[in-house]
Amino acid sequence: MHVTTYWLEHAWLDTHVEPAVTVTVADGRITEVRTGDDTPPAGATALRGLTLPGLANTHSHAFHRALRAKVQVGSGTFWTWREMMYQVASRLTPETYHALARAVYAEMALAGITSVGEFHYLHHAPGGTPYDNPNAMGEALIAAADEAGIRITLLDTAYLSSGISKRRGGKPPDRHQVRFSDGTAHAWAERVSALGDRYTKDDDHVRIGAAVHSVRAVPSEQLSTVAEWAEARGTPLHVHLSEQTAENDACLATHGRTPAQLLADHGVLGPRTTGVHNTHLTDEDIALLGSSRTGTCMCPTTERDLADGIGPAARLQHAGSPLSLGSDSHAVIDIFEEARAMELNERLRSRVRGHWTAAALISAATADGHAALGRPDGGRIEPGALADLVTIALDSVRTAGQVPRLGAETAVFAATSADVRHTIVGGRHLVRDGEHTLIPDVPGTLARSIAAVRG
Numbered sequence: 287m288h289v290t291t292y293w294l295e296h297a298w299l300d301t302h303v304e305p306a307v308t309v310t311v312a313d314g315r316i317t318e319v320r321t322g323d324d325t326p327p328a329g330a331t332a333l334r335g336l337t338l339p340g341l342a343n344t345h346s347h348a349f350h351r352a353l354r355a356k357v358q359v360g361s362g363t364f365w366t367w368r369e370m371m372y373q374v375a376s377r378l379t380p381e382t383y384h385a386l387a388r389a390v391y392a393e394m395a396l397a398g399i400t401s402v403g404e405f406h407y408l409h410h411a412p413g414g415t416p417y418d419n420p421n422a423m424g425e426a427l428i429a430a431a432d433e434a435g436i437r438i439t440l441l442d443t444a445y446l447s448s449g450i451s452k453r454r455g456g457k458p459p460d461r462h463q464v465r466f467s468d469g470t471a472h473a474w475a476e477r478v479s480a481l482g483d484r485y486t487k488d489d490d491h492v493r494i495g496a497a498v499h500s501v502r503a504v505p506s507e508q509l510s511t512v513a514e515w516a517e518a519r520g521t522p523l524h525v526h527l528s529e530q531t532a533e534n535d536a537c538l539a540t541h542g543r544t545p546a547q548l549l550a551d552h553g554v555l556g557p558r559t560t561g562v563h564n565t566h567l568t569d570e571d572i573a574l575l576g577s578s579r580t581g582t583c584m585c586p587t588t589e590r591d592l593a594d595g596i597g598p599a600a601r602l603q604h605a606g607s608p609l610s611l612g613s614d615s616h617a618v619i620d621i622f623e624e625a626r627a628m629e630l631n632e633r634l635r636s637r638v639r640g641h642w643t644a645a646a647l648i649s650a651a652t653a654d655g656h657a658a659l660g661r662p663d664g665g666r667i668e669p670g671a672l673a674d675l676v677t678i679a680l681d682s683v684r685t686a687g688q689v690p691r692l693g694a695e696t697a698v699f700a701a702t703s704a705d706v707r708h709t710i711v712g713g714r715h716l717v718r719d720g721e722h723t724l725i726p727d728v729p730g731t732l733a734r735s736i737a738a739v740r741g
């Protein structure tokens with residue numbers, strides 16, 4: 287058994303910052319957490335700064351990284367942004383998507399992210415024809431995460447229709463969306479089962495989960511097929527929920543109920559489910575999500591970038607919905623920024639400060655994010671947990687000058703992903719002194735892979 291030892295100058299132990307902590311790792315898991323070693327024990331690797339549990343990026347669409355900056359020209363709405371996003375989607379192949387995702391996941395590793403939830407709907411070749419291997423795109427993403435050294439929960443997404451309709455099967459997918467569609471939820475389940483059978487629950491690096499793209503994209507009579515698949519397999523189930531008022535309006539007009547109510551009616555809500563965005567909710571929706579223990583993944587940097595609105599995160603959590611965070615469209619990849627944006631959005635709305643403590647925001651970024659990705663054993667520094675750590679500098683221009691006791695407040699309210707000095711995944715020293723140890727030139731890798739899909 288390979289044993290590795292890290293000595294953490296300062297460590298976040300769930301409730302407080304502890305100085306001088308020795309963490310022992312064997313077979314990818316933490317076996318011992320010891321306090322009081324004032325200097326690194328012989329053979330230990332010293333991690334200087336503040337070490338947190340590895341960060342979970344609960345909601346990602348890897349290919350949206352290619353849109354950065356390009357979509358900041360001109361004006362518009364979510365719907366005009368979506369047209370530009372479809373242009374990039376139309377150009378991806380398993381080879382170019384693999385290269386792009388590998389670079390994006392390497393950027394995530396440099397940002398301290400050790401687990402990603404990839405909400406994956408780009409399944410088929412242009413025109414909607416399945417590849418010879420119908421899971422070629424999903425496997426390209428899994429390989430990309432493996433090569434970048436981070437864990438992935440592939441949330442394979444059912445995307446069958448272009449809009450809500452009384453007609454069975456919904457409105458047919460448009461010319462862009464045919465690449466996303468398996469035709470029916472049963473066909474989706476068959477394809478994803480073949481992928482899921484390849485990865486056991488003992489696989490610490492890959493999980494296959496399920497997603498309903500949205501109530502726009504899965505006709506109501508087929509929602510339960512996806513929910514039952516996730517239930518039978520014990521996997522996470524994610525769904526974009528009420529990101530846009532137009533979705534609510536169409537759902538009310540056709541079904542006489544809100545998207546959250548429709549999902550509840552068809553068995554989609556519950557503790558294994560995470561609603562992504564949860565922006566435009568009624569009081570009844572909030573009560574429904576909270577009482578069913580459905581999670582909420584907030585993506586504040588994307589929600590503000592797309593002019594979506596501010597979701598009721600504080601009320602959702604108060605009602606019983608666990609919170610997690612995602613960088614979604616990757617306008618930026620910085621989980622510290624997502625965490626503080628959730629709090630600061632609430633401050634702007636309420637004109638009151640301090641809705642979450644720094645500890646609560648770190649919990650959303652770590653333990654609760656991991657739980658939403660089907661990893662209840664991640665996101666904590668304790669014996670038995672996945673040995674995933676991230677160390678931020680406490681001597682950068684952003685973080686210098688504070689007492690280490692306020693390390694959590696410094697991390698959440700001042701640090702950025704540029705302050706990440708070390709990332710450890712399963713005990714492996716993946717990012718060392720700010721350098722990715724598997725992919726030497728991450729900026730160059732990003733530039734080349736994005737240029738390859740530029741129109």
Ligand SMILES: [Zn+2]
Pocket residue numbers: 345347405526562614
């Ligand atoms: Zn999304």
